[in-house]
Amino acid sequence: MSRIGKAPIDLPKGVEISVSKGNLVTVKGPKGELSQQIDPDLSVEVEEGQVVVKRPTDQKRHRAMHGLYRALINNMVEGVANGYVKELELIGVGYRVANTGNLLELTIGYSHPVYFYLPDEIKLETIMEKGKNPTIRLESYDKQLLGQIAAKIRSFRKPEPYKGKGIRFVGEIVRRKAGKTAAK
Numbered sequence: 001m002s003r004i005g006k007a008p009i010d011l012p013k014g015v016e017i018s019v020s021k022g023n024l025v026t027v028k029g030p031k032g033e034l035s036q037q038i039d040p041d042l043s044v045e046v047e048e049g050q051v052v053v054k055r056p057t058d059q060k061r062h063r064a065m066h067g068l069y070r071a072l073i074n075n076m077v078e079g080v081a082n083g084y085v086k087e088l089e090l091i092g093v094g095y096r097v098a099n100t101g102n103l104l105e106l107t108i109g110y111s112h113p114v115y116f117y118l119p120d121e122i123k124l125e126t127i128m129e130k131g132k133n134p135t136i137r138l139e140s141y142d143k144q145l146l147g148q149i150a151a152k153i154r155s156f157r158k159p160e161p162y163k164g165k166g167i168r169f170v171g172e173i174v175r176r177k178a179g180k181t182a183a184k
């Protein structure tokens with residue numbers, strides 16, 4: 001039995017969930033609205049302020065889907081209630097970041113600035129303080145979209161292992177390598 005799949009999801013105040021025909025789960029809350037198509041074999045039941053995902057059999061496929069969809073619904077409930085935040089920092093000499101609305105402008109060592117337009121579901125904030133690395137703060141109610149956009153921004157200049165320069169998540173540890181002089 002899936003331990004994650006068995007656990008019920010508590011609904012916080014102000015969050016509504018509805019399951020329509022075809023197993024489309026829609027979650028509405030103070031931050032926004034999300035919907036997810038659930039596997040037709042599984043059933044989603046809302047009872048007494050809790051959401052329970054049930055599976056018909058103990059087949060391997062059903063066990064896998066049970067935990068997956070329970071986690072996805074939990075992420076949707078958490079997102080519309082509280083939201084998610086990801087922070088990235090730019091490490092390197094001359095690296096700068098700026099934004100106008102949802103247009104992100106990165107100066108990260110290329111011959112040209114990199115422009116990236118973010119979807120409306122994501123709130124963008126850039127922080128440039130003297131003596132600290134430039135920081136990008138992303139906030140959204142959609143965990144999947146937030147992670148995807150953060151990974152895309154990071155891919156513009158991944159942290160390299162010799163000097164550690166690049167874009168990384170705040171708190172991310174980059175394994176460093178010794179340079180050529182260490183071989184002697």
